[in-house]
Amino acid sequence: MGRYVIRRLLQMIPVFIGSTFLIFFMVYALGDPVAALFGDKAPDPATAARIRKDLYLDAPLWKQYLHYMGQILTGNFGTAFNGQEVIDLMADAFPVTLRLTLVAVLFEIVVGITLGLLSGLRRGRAVDTTVLLLTLVVVSIPTFVSGYVLQYLFGVKWGAVSPSVSPAAPLDELLLPGVVLGLVSLAYVTRLTRTSLAENSRADYLRTAVAKGLPRHRVVTRHLLRNSLIPVVTFIGTDVGALMGGAIVTERIFNIHGVGFQLYQGVLRQNSPTVVGFVTILVIVFLLANLLVDLLYAVLDPRIRYA
Amino acid sequence: MLGGTRARTLGGAALALAVLGSALLATGCGGGAGGSGAGVVRASWGDPQSPLEPANTNEVQGGKVLDMIFRGLKRYDPKTGAAQDMLAEKIDSADQQNFTITVKDGWTFGNGEKVTAKSFVDAWNYAALVDNKQKNASFFQDVDGYDKVHPAKGAATAKTLSGLVVKDERTFTVRLRTKFSTWPDTLGYAAYSPLPRAFFDDHQGWLKRPVGNGPYMVDSYTKGSSMKLSRWDGYPGDDKARNSGVELRVYTDNNTAYTDLQAGNLDLVDDIPSAQLKNVKNDLGDRYINQPAGIIQTVVFPMYDEAWSKPGMEKVRRGLSMAINREQITEQIYQKTRTPATDWTSPVLGDQGGYKAGLCGGACTYDPGEAKRLIQEGGGLPGGKVTITSNVDTGSHRLWMDAVCNSINNALGNDGACTVNPVGTFADFRNQVADQRMTSLFRSGWQMDYPLVQNFLQPLYYTNASSNYGKFSDPQFDRLVDEANAESDTGKAVGTFQDAEKILAAQMPAVPLWYQNGSAGYSENLVDVQLNAFSVPVYDRIQVK
Numbered sequence: 072m073g074r075y076v077i078r079r080l081l082q083m084i085p086v087f088i089g090s091t092f093l094i095f096f097m098v099y100a101l102g103d104p105v106a107a108l109f110g111d112k113a114p115d116p117a118t119a120a121r122i123r124k125d126l127y128l129d130a131p132l133w134k135q136y137l138h139y140m141g142q143i144l145t146g147n148f149g150t151a152f153n154g155q156e157v158i159d160l161m162a163d164a165f166p167v168t169l170r171l172t173l174v175a176v177l178f179e180i181v182v183g184i185t186l187g188l189l190s191g192l193r194r195g196r197a198v199d200t201t202v203l204l205l206t207l208v209v210v211s212i213p214t215f216v217s218g219y220v221l222q223y224l225f226g227v228k229w230g231a232v233s234p235s236v237s238p239a240a241p242l243d244e245l246l247l248p249g250v251v252l253g254l255v256s257l258a259y260v261t262r263l264t265r266t267s268l269a270e271n272s273r274a275d276y277l278r279t280a281v282a283k284g285l286p287r288h289r290v291v292t293r294h295l296l297r298n299s300l301i302p303v304v305t306f307i308g309t310d311v312g313a314l315m316g317g318a319i320v321t322e323r324i325f326n327i328h329g330v331g332f333q334l335y336q337g338v339l340r341q342n343s344p345t346v347v348g349f350v351t352i353l354v355i356v357f358l359l360a361n362l363l364v365d366l367l368y369a370v371l372d373p374r375i376r377y378a
Numbered sequence: 379m380l381g382g383t384r385a386r387t388l389g390g391a392a393l394a395l396a397v398l399g400s401a402l403l404a405t406g407c408g409g410g411a412g413g414s415g416a417g418v419v420r421a422s423w424g425d426p427q428s429p430l431e432p433a434n435t436n437e438v439q440g441g442k443v444l445d446m447i448f449r450g451l452k453r454y455d456p457k458t459g460a461a462q463d464m465l466a467e468k469i470d471s472a473d474q475q476n477f478t479i480t481v482k483d484g485w486t487f488g489n490g491e492k493v494t495a496k497s498f499v500d501a502w503n504y505a506a507l508v509d510n511k512q513k514n515a516s517f518f519q520d521v522d523g524y525d526k527v528h529p530a531k532g533a534a535t536a537k538t539l540s541g542l543v544v545k546d547e548r549t550f551t552v553r554l555r556t557k558f559s560t561w562p563d564t565l566g567y568a569a570y571s572p573l574p575r576a577f578f579d580d581h582q583g584w585l586k587r588p589v590g591n592g593p594y595m596v597d598s599y600t601k602g603s604s605m606k607l608s609r610w611d612g613y614p615g616d617d618k619a620r621n622s623g624v625e626l627r628v629y630t631d632n633n634t635a636y637t638d639l640q641a642g643n644l645d646l647v648d649d650i651p652s653a654q655l656k657n658v659k660n661d662l663g664d665r666y667i668n669q670p671a672g673i674i675q676t677v678v679f680p681m682y683d684e685a686w687s688k689p690g691m692e693k694v695r696r697g698l699s700m701a702i703n704r705e706q707i708t709e710q711i712y713q714k715t716r717t718p719a720t721d722w723t724s725p726v727l728g729d730q731g732g733y734k735a736g737l738c739g740g741a742c743t744y745d746p747g748e749a750k751r752l753i754q755e756g757g758g759l760p761g762g763k764v765t766i767t768s769n770v771d772t773g774s775h776r777l778w779m780d781a782v783c784n785s786i787n788n789a790l791g792n793d794g795a796c797t798v799n800p801v802g803t804f805a806d807f808r809n810q811v812a813d814q815r816m817t818s819l820f821r822s823g824w825q826m827d828y829p830l831v832q833n834f835l836q837p838l839y840y841t842n843a844s845s846n847y848g849k850f851s852d853p854q855f856d857r858l859v860d861e862a863n864a865e866s867d868t869g870k871a872v873g874t875f876q877d878a879e880k881i882l883a884a885q886m887p888a889v890p891l892w893y894q895n896g897s898a899g900y901s902e903n904l905v906d907v908q909l910n911a912f913s914v915p916v917y918d919r920i921q922v923k
Contacts, residue, residue, distance in 0.1 A: 118515055340805065
């Protein structure tokens with residue numbers, strides 16, 4: 072197990088280098104960001120040249136990349152255009168988005184698995200049909216629509232919550248945005264759980280468990296659900312990374328100053344230190360989440376072993 | 379219940395998650411969000427692009443703050459836009475080239491330091507020096523010695539502008555390179571603000587919490603999320619703040635700001651989202667402001683391209699202008715938050731300041747028949763078709779581009795005559811324009827720096843001027859602008875500028891589309907809300923109920 076973890080961690084290094092280079096290359100390909108700093112005015116050549124030199128933009132791409140990686144290894148993620156250290160931006164943004172993701176994932180797990188369990192155990196009945204229909208509706212509504220509608224209903228019409236989240240972004244204010252963010256994934260979790268349950272309910276070991284005369288709740292939780300959760304856990308694990316990166320729409324709607332907001336600003340202003348820095352961290356989060364999923368397999372199903 | 383060690387690991391993971399969650403919660407609660415003090419205006423804001431230094435801020439969001447915490451030699455009247463003396467006791471000149479400036483007595487910065495002639499000269503020298511990389515450095519290019527402190531290439535050979543001399547505590551002199559009669563009126567621009575010693579002594583500290591000499595003081599500044607300003611009670615000017623402070627909140631999306639205004643979480647938004655323009659009158663009634671701002675949108679022809687500048691093409695250019703139905707587009711797409719343009723300036727200048735409705739004449743009036751005739755007479759569109767290029771990431775540019783092209787296609791009876799060329803980001807668009815990669819029409823927006831007719835003409839159409847992207851060049855236009863700048867009588871100068879503008883009407887190097895309005899909305903908590911000529915709310919006049 073320990074060797075497996077170490078091997079997995081070592082595998083992350085080439086993935087990390089490759090992905091940062093790709094992102095660096097893509098942001099670079101967008102063009103020179105300095106001209107836009109001057110707004111509608113033509114950039115003053117002398118000032119623009121100094122800014123370029125400061126940002127290391129006057130060197131060829133490979134040199135810029137090496138310089139950037141050298142900086143990262145010493146913990147320096149560069150400076151955004153507004154003079155703020157990117158590392159400070161991250162320290163502000165990541166906890167906020169992490170909290171938002173946490174709300175979304177918890178919502179997904181609790182509500183999604185419960186609904187999936189309900190409909191999976193009552194296949195073909197009214198509950199099942201209703202849940203299937205509801206999830207179909209949820210999947211087909213894009214996040215920005217559900218976001219604006221729920222924001223208007225809860226925030227303006229009923230005044231139940233504040234339509235926007237304050238800069239500190241405490242957990243209670245993130246409930247509604249978290250639900251919006253987790254809504255689409257929730258539908259997938261529900262459907263995955265239901266299908267997986269349906270498959271496993273015909274398995275031999277389950278028939279054995281029932282034949283042994285085990286109480287029903289023990290059969291369901293210990294034998295059926297536990298084995299059925301493997302694909303669900305895989306999905307949720309990869310979804311953590313997707314949610315953090317995909318929070319861009321939700322964060323915009325609810326004015327949350329998290330990762331999505333910083334990425335959006337970074338792309339709009341073609342600020343490579345911001346974009347590359349944030350995406351690099353997201354890549355790491357994604358890799359770690361995947362590792363965690365693989366380790367969880369062993370917890371859920373002891374038959375899965377690691378060499 | 380679940381038993382065994384593996385189940386315990388699961389439980390442990392959940393516990394760890396919970397601890398992590400509460401730790402995150404704890405760190406997040408430092409800000410003390412929510413309840414603002416009484417009498418504070420809660421206003422929407424955008425994240426400023428650069429650190430807040432007077433000579434390094436060239437966009438509206440940072441400009442808002444500078445307008446609250448700084449006062450310069452001149453100030454533009456919030457209603458009329460006219461330049462009035464603020465810290466300047468007098469600005470004298472005998473020859474329109476050498477100016478003697480006397481600073482009023484009794485002004486201090488928020489930290490108690492006196493505002494003297496040196497406060498201005500030091501600030502201006504800092505702004506102009508190329509080593510300081512100030513984006514507004516070019517505002518000092520008219521001052522003598524600029525080429526030494528800010529050479530186009532290489533290192534600076536002087537640290538200070540030779541044209542600036544401190545005479546005594548309250549007097550300094552300015553020598554310009556050429557005559558520029560309306561130069562004193564440019565001094566209301568934020569780049570000309572005075573700076574306290576603290577700016578130079580502890581620059582990083584100053585940037586974290588800027589100190590100026592305006593009616594407000596910065597209490598706290600959290601980059602990217604909010605700034606809290608409070609009224610400075612020791613402010614010596616007569617435009618003291620009428621509220622106890624302003625809280626600026628960064629919104630990533632103006633739709634959310636508008637929603638917050640409706641929910642009572644916010645008092646003032648100064649950018650109504652275009653999707654809401656249809657409802658805004660119902661929602662806000664007379665708490666909706668829609669008034670002219672010093673912004674004009676044009677489409678420019680690449681005059682550096684032979685295909686567009688050869689003789690006869692002026693007819694094609696005028697014809698294209700006449701093929702655009704401005705009335706219809708401003709009404710249907712912009713719900714009258716834009717006004718069809720009939721000259722190259724802005725209504726905020728007023729008739730005395732140089733705005734002249736209808737100066738463009740028939741060339742800016744929709745007339746599809748005449749448009750078609752002129753274009754044919756001029757030899758037709760180069761290559762048989764045109765494209766319009768603009769960035770489409772902001773400002774709903776895509777919408778009007780499609781509409782303008784449709785209008786041209788309808789007028790010419792040819793569906794393929796005009797197509798749009800959308801560019802993904804503003805930065806990319808700016809690069810293409812700056813590199814002269816445009817081969818057909820492209821958008822150019824101009825927001826005035828100061829309410830002068832000169833600012834709408836010289837930087838944009840004078841030969842090799844800084845923002846003359848189409849590289850238009852006309853000796854007679856240049857001569858008239860020089861003449862107007864040398865003229866000491868303002869009325870005559872304005873007349874000469876308008877003569878120059880008539881050359882634009884004949885040559886049509888840029889098609890004026892529409893004047894842009896400022897739009898804002900506010901809550902029932904506020905009274906006396908107005909926008910100035912730059913479409914920025916006049917914060918100090920706002921009263922909170």
